[in-house]
Amino acid sequence: MATVYVNNEPVTIGDSERLNCIQAAARLNEEIPHYCWHPQLSVVASCRMCLVEVGDKKPDGTIAMQPKLVPGCQTPVKDGTVIITNSPKVKDAQKATLEYLLLNHPLDCPVCDQAGECGLQDYSYGYGRGYSRLQEPKNIKPDKDYIGDQITLFTDRCIMCTRCVRFTREISGTAEMQVTSRGTHEEIDIFPGIPCNNKLAGNVVDICPVGALCSKDFLYQQRVWFLQNTKSVCPGCSTGCSITVDQNKDVVHRLKPRVNPQAQGHFMCDEGRFGWKYIHSDKRLQMPELRQKGTLASRDWDVILPAVRKALDDRVSSQPHAVAAIISPWATVEEAYLLCSYLKKMSEHVSLAIGPTRTVGEDDHYPKDVRGNADGNPKFTIRAEKAPNRAGVERVLQHFQGDVVPYADVLSAIQSGAIDTVYLVGGDPEATWNDSDLAAFKSLKLLIVQDLLASPLTQAAQIVLAGTSFAEKDGTFVNHSGLAQAVRRSIHGPDDARPDGRILWDLAERRGLFNANNLRKEIGQTIPSLAALSCGDLGEFGVSTAAQPEPVAAT
Amino acid sequence: MPIKKEDVTWVEEPTIGFWEASFLPAIVEGLKTTIGHVVNYKSVTEQYPEQKPNLPLHYRGLHRLNKDEQGRVRCVACFMCSTACPANCIDIVAQDAPPDWPDRDKFPKTFVIDELRCIYCGMCEEACPCDAIELTHIYDHTGFTRDDMRFDKIKLLEVFEQTKNDPKDPVRTHRGKLGVASDFADLPTLAPATSVAGNDRAAQAPTSGVIKK
Numbered sequence: 002m003a004t005v006y007v008n009n010e011p012v013t014i015g016d017s018e019r020l021n022c023i024q025a026a027a028r029l030n031e032e033i034p035h036y037c038w039h040p041q042l043s044v045v046a047s048c049r050m051c052l053v054e055v056g057d058k059k060p061d062g063t064i065a066m067q068p069k070l071v072p073g074c075q076t077p078v079k080d081g082t083v084i085i086t087n088s089p090k091v092k093d094a095q096k097a098t099l100e101y102l103l104l105n106h107p108l109d110c111p112v113c114d115q116a117g118e119c120g121l122q123d124y125s126y127g128y129g130r131g132y133s134r135l136q137e138p139k140n141i142k143p144d145k146d147y148i149g150d151q152i153t154l155f156t157d158r159c160i161m162c163t164r165c166v167r168f169t170r171e172i173s174g175t176a177e178m179q180v181t182s183r184g185t186h187e188e189i190d191i192f193p194g195i196p197c198n199n200k201l202a203g204n205v206v207d208i209c210p211v212g213a214l215c216s217k218d219f220l221y222q223q224r225v226w227f228l229q230n231t232k233s234v235c236p237g238c239s240t241g242c243s244i245t246v247d248q249n250k251d252v253v254h255r256l257k258p259r260v261n262p263q264a265q266g267h268f269m270c271d272e273g274r275f276g277w278k279y280i281h282s283d284k285r286l287q288m289p290e291l292r293q294k295g296t297l298a299s300r301d302w303d304v305i306l307p308a309v310r311k312a313l314d315d316r317v318s319s320q321p322h323a324v325a326a327i328i329s330p331w332a333t334v335e336e337a338y339l340l341c342s343y344l345k346k347m348s349e350h351v352s353l354a355i356g357p358t359r360t361v362g363e364d365d366h367y368p369k370d371v372r373g374n375a376d377g378n379p380k381f382t383i384r385a386e387k388a389p390n391r392a393g394v395e396r397v398l399q400h401f402q403g404d405v406v407p408y409a410d411v412l413s414a415i416q417s418g419a420i421d422t423v424y425l426v427g428g429d430p431e432a433t434w435n436d437s438d439l440a441a442f443k444s445l446k447l448l449i450v451q452d453l454l455a456s457p458l459t460q461a462a463q464i465v466l467a468g469t470s471f472a473e474k475d476g477t478f479v480n481h482s483g484l485a486q487a488v489r490r491s492i493h494g495p496d497d498a499r500p501d502g503r504i505l506w507d508l509a510e511r512r513g514l515f516n517a518n519n520l521r522k523e524i525g526q527t528i529p530s531l532a533a534l535s536c537g538d539l540g541e542f543g544v545s546t547a548a549q550p551e552p553v554a555a556t
Numbered sequence: 557m558p559i560k561k562e563d564v565t566w567v568e569e570p571t572i573g574f575w576e577a578s579f580l581p582a583i584v585e586g587l588k589t590t591i592g593h594v595v596n597y598k599s600v601t602e603q604y605p606e607q608k609p610n611l612p613l614h615y616r617g618l619h620r621l622n623k624d625e626q627g628r629v630r631c632v633a634c635f636m637c638s639t640a641c642p643a644n645c646i647d648i649v650a651q652d653a654p655p656d657w658p659d660r661d662k663f664p665k666t667f668v669i670d671e672l673r674c675i676y677c678g679m680c681e682e683a684c685p686c687d688a689i690e691l692t693h694i695y696d697h698t699g700f701t702r703d704d705m706r707f708d709k710i711k712l713l714e715v716f717e718q719t720k721n722d723p724k725d726p727v728r729t730h731r732g733k734l735g736v737a738s739d740f741a742d743l744p745t746l747a748p749a750t751s752v753a754g755n756d757r758a759a760q761a762p763t764s765g766v767i768k769k
Contacts, residue, residue, distance in 0.1 A: 111634035111685045112661050144661075155661075221650035221662045224635045 002078035005060065008087055011257070014078065022073030022084050033048065033086050034095060034124045034333045036102075036210045037073035037162035041380070043269050046072040048102070048162050050124065054085040055435050070094050095128040102160045103133060105140040105185075106211075116214030121160070137176060142188055144508050149197035151208060151217050151271065154189060159213035161187050165205035172380050174197040174368025182441045189213070200383060201367060204277070207257060217257045218275055223247075228254060231491035232541060234478050236242055236331065236389040236471040237273030240265050240382060241480030243542070244273070246491040252491060253280050253472055257299065263484055263542050270383045277432040279470065280492075284455045286467035288497035293463070302499065306507055309464055312447055313347070315424040321348035324422045325411050328398070329356030330388035331428030332501065333476025333488060334531065335520050337397040340426060340504035350548060352420070353398045354411035360389045381525040384481060388429070389471075393479030393531070396546075400528040415441045426501065427452030427545050428468065434458050467498035474500035475517035477534060479546060485534055486519070486543030503551055589690060611693050613724065616678045618694035619669050619707065622687060629713060630658070630688035633664040637680035645673035645708035646680060656713055667709040692725045694718075737766050 003014045003171055014020060014028075021044070023033045036048035044547040049419025050075035053365065056066035058081040066083070070091065073084070085091065101450045110116040127132075142156040163180060166189065170176045177197040181190045191197055199203065206216045223539045228247040235242040235256065243261035247254050256277055259270035291308055299305055323409050328337045344351045366375035366495075386420040398405045414420045423445055434442075434457055442448055443461045450462040453461075468474075473494040479485045496501065506515040518537040533546045575581055602609060624632045633650035651665035680689050692715060699705045707715075719725040 109661075111636055112632050220634065222654065223638065226639065533614075 003078070003082075005078045006037055006081075006083045008085060009431045016446065020078055021037070022055065022076050022078060022082075023051055025078045026053075026073070026084060026086055031086055032074045032127075032407060034128055035074055036120055036160060037164060039164055039167075039208055041269075042164060042167045042208075044075050044169070045128075046075040046162065050095065052104070052442075052543055054088055055093055056083040056085075057081055058083055074076065095124075095391060096130040099125055099129040100133060103129075103158065104135050106160070107139065107141065107157045109158075109450065113212040113347075114215050114225075115158075115209075119212060120210030122359045122536040133435055136144070136429075140185060145195065148189075148191055148214065148282065149202050151203055151222065151275070152197055153215050153217050153270075155213050155215065156188055158211050159182060159189055160211055162210060164208045164210070165189060165190075168201075168205050168208055169197060169199070172204070172368055173199045174370060174376070176371075177202075178205070178488075180519045196456060198386050200270050200272065200365065201268060201368075201381060203271045204258070207268075223249055223254050229400070229491070231472075231489045232259065232487075233471065233490050233523075233530070234264075234389065234486045234543075235237070235269060235273040236478070237270070237276050237387065239386040239389060239391060239481040240384050241389055241478055241484065241486055242269040243270060243486065244271060246277075248472070253277055259541075261486075261542050263545065264480065266381065268381055268410040270381070272383065276430075277470075277472065278315050279454060282430075282454060285495045286455055286459065286465060286498055287495050290465040291463070292465075293427050302497070302507075305464060306504075309449060309466070309508060310510075312449075312464070313344075313422075314445060315423070317344075317347040321419070322352075323347070323352035323420050324350075325352045325354055325406075325409065325414070325424075325513075327354045327356045327411060327419045327423060327425040328359050329428045329432075330391035330394050331356075331425055332394060332426045333390060333474070334393040334397060334479060334485070334524060334534070335476045335515075335517055336426060336501045336505055337394045337525050338520070338528070339414050339502065339509055339511075341397055341401040343509040347425060352406050352411065354401050354406035354408060355391070355394055355398060356425070356427070356429070357408045357432070358391050359431065360385045361387055376418035378473070382522060386481070387431075389480070390478040392481065393485070396479070396528065400530065402474055412438060412441060412555070413516065418444075421446040423447070424449045425451070425458070425462075426468075427454075427456075427458070428501070429472070431456060432456060432458075439512075451504060453498070453537065467494075467496075467503050468501040468504065469494040469498055472496075475515075476502060477517070477521060477539065479531075483545055484543050487539040557621070559634055571645055575760060590661040605696075609722070611695075615693050615695070615724075616691040617675045618671065618692050618697050618715055619674075619680070619712060619724075620719055621691050621709060621711065621712040629663060629667075630686055631664050631667060631684075631711065632660050632686055632688070633662045633667075633684060634682060634684060640679040640683035641672050641674075642677060642679065643675045645670040664709060666710065668706050669706045669712065671697060671707055687728065690728060692719045693722070 003462060004011050005025045007029050008031060010029050012025060012028045014025060023035055023038060033051045033053060035051040037045050045548050049072065052070040053073045054066055054194050055071050055076055056064050060065050064083055084536065103125070106121065110122065113119070116122065145154040146154055148154045161180070162510055166178045166180060169178045177191050177195050177199065178189060181188050203216060227249045227325045229249065230245040230247050233244055235244045242265040243259045245259050246256060255275055258267065260267050279406060288300045289302055289305045290306045294515060326340055328340060328521060331407065341353055344353070346528045363385050366379035367381040369375050388502060395405050401430065411420065413493045423442070425448070427450060430453070439457055448462040449464040449466065450459050451457055451468050452468040453468045453470050471488050472491050476488045477485050478488055490500065501514070502517065503515045521534040522537045525532050531546055533544045536544060633648055635648055638646035638648055647668045649665045650662045653660045653663050676691065678691050681691050692704045694715065720727060
């Protein structure tokens with residue numbers, strides 16, 4: 002065990018850990034300001050913001066400090082390393098560095114999209130000098146409005162930390178970005194005719210510590226201090242990236258990745274980042290519908306829910322083998338549990354099937370080489386399976402039924418007439434239904450569809466229940482590796498649409514209100530393969546439902 | 557807790573004399589005031605709306621959106637006013653500036669102030685970094701519906717046209733595109749171009765308790 006001293010406080014570091022001064026100081030909640038260093042990228046030590054005093058504690062107790070300040074990001078710590086982050090010498094260096102970084106910065110904070118979450122603002126406030134001694138006119142470089150389809154560059158705001166350049170070289174591997182010219186003429190740019198359009202391109206906006214790289218999608222939409230953030234999970238694929246949903250006045254404005262070492266790491270892909278637009282689509286179901294003989298009979302929840310209950314009761318009591326529930330892998334664990342327990346309580350013979358799982362191509366691994374082939378050590382993976390919760394829904398179905406009926410089987414049962422009543426929980430925003438499937442669903446005696454977008458399937462249904470998207474409900478997604486993460490409600494659904502969990506809770510006539518934490522505890526106690534959920538609150542990083550090794554007894 | 561005896565002061569009712577008991581001096585005193593008003597008559601009635609009041613220079617009335625020399629709206633859609641607004645009555649939608657406006661990145665696509673919700677505190681004017689929003693001396697703006705009182709960009713620019721030549725509503729400053737922050741080149745330097753002096757206010761630690769280390 003190595004002991005490192007940060008501002009005279011000892012901190013113990015494991016033998017296998019290889020930390021730099023910034024990480025060692027962070028263990029004691031001491032912030033060493035930094036711009037160019039990023040935990041996932043290589044070290045260049047170019048911004049000079051993390052200069053600290055570093056020394057060595059000798060075995061005889063004397064301390065020998067190095068005469069010059071050294072960059073904390075580039076200095077590994079070892080046993081006996083002494084780091085000083087708050088001496089006058091360090092503070093002077095921080096002030097001088099910030100003044101230098103701000104020399105040519107336009108200080109257009111009022112119109113800059115980064116204002117409010119800007120590294121320059123934060124550090125100027127915490128460590129800066131508050132004025133500039135530059136008397137000459139600032140060196141203003143023209144903006145480059147096309148770095149990529151989603152990225153624009155305000156060249157004059159850039160502090161040349163080269164995080165974006167290193168990201169495209171090391172994480173995406175596509176290396177579209179570079180530094181052109183030298184000295185004060187240095188600029189970030191793309192190679193002519195090769196825009197930064199790779200599937201991870203949006204991350205360069207997030208890792209830019211200043212307002213230089215901006216997302217065209219979010220540009221000028223909102224000032225960031227108006228946004229309220231909710232920690233959630235991206236429903237774009239089975240990787241299940243941890244994200245924050247940023248909304249204001251019930252309108253989602255952007256998704257941002259948040260760090261989760263258990264899930265995806267630091268980043269997210271552009272498909273997920275910009276794939277939330279269906280939340281505000283015109284095609285969203287606004288309210289439930291009950292159709293009788295092809296005409297609209299009611300749009301009132303208080304009428305429709307009892308009607309659903311009665312219709313299911315009638316069907317199950319007369320022909321339980323002919324009733325099936327199809328639960329899409331976009332549904333949360335809670336929703337699957339509520340529906341399965343409700344139907345299985347009515348009759349053991351109701352069959353539970355999993356809905357179609359959309360897969361697109363193959364798993365997409367990064368970094369890639371120049372020919373587009375991934376190397377052997379992927380740092381980020383976009384999964385082919387676009388459903389966020391297949392693992393979770395399957396475990397619920399396995400518990401209630403012993404096995405999972407595949408979608409193809411239930412479809413052929415419908416086509417053969419063996420099943421004539423279906424309760425379908427949708428949720429896939431890009432679901433497509435081909436004509437033969439639709440014809441099968443239209444031949445049913447009773448089709449109940451709970452979905453969020455209007456589709457040919459909702460047209461064919463006798464009862465349509467207006468559900469919600471991931472941003473409007475609470476629940477749990479279990480990703481490809483068995484990590485259960487909480488999806489949290491950040492906005493209200495449109496008009497009279499209700500969170501799916503609430504619909505199913507009311508349908509099952511459970512007492513009280515739908516509460517994901519309490520229901521998770523119940524699920525954890527009921528379903529052994531989801532026992533990890535019994536903690537209720539899954540926290541920021543989620544809990545793994547994969548089989549845990551037996552803890553080694555302490556000796 | 558009971559009141560202590562030494563804290564209690566007993567007051568005797570004053571005895572009334574003969575003249576006081578007759579009430580005559582009090583009647584005379586009252587009549588003096590009444591007759592004084594009849595003799596020295598001075599009207600305090602405001603003859604509104606025939607005569608408009610003479611408002612002080614710092615009066616805060618209806619907002620206006622200023623135009624620059626080229627007739628463009630001066631606002632750069634920075635949302636500082638709507639951030640400062642305690643009544644949340646300013647709603648802005650920003651848009652990219654046209655390419656022939658090199659001096660700014662964005663401008664307001666819509667700019668709506670709910671004049672019924674506004675409390676006329678003037679904080680928007682104070683927050684504006686480019687002197688785009690100002691409060692005028694207009695106080696008698698009315699409407700038939702609530703919607704009439706939601707002043708949009710066209711209306712607010714119209715208020716500017718109406719009031720720009722009024723001596724009471726001068727366009728107050730001409731600082732520049734983004735105010736002082738963008739005009740560092742024109743401002744005197746705040747410190748010598750050598751190392752920081754020991755008594756330099758800005759070189760010292762920020763106010764204690766404000767910044768978490």
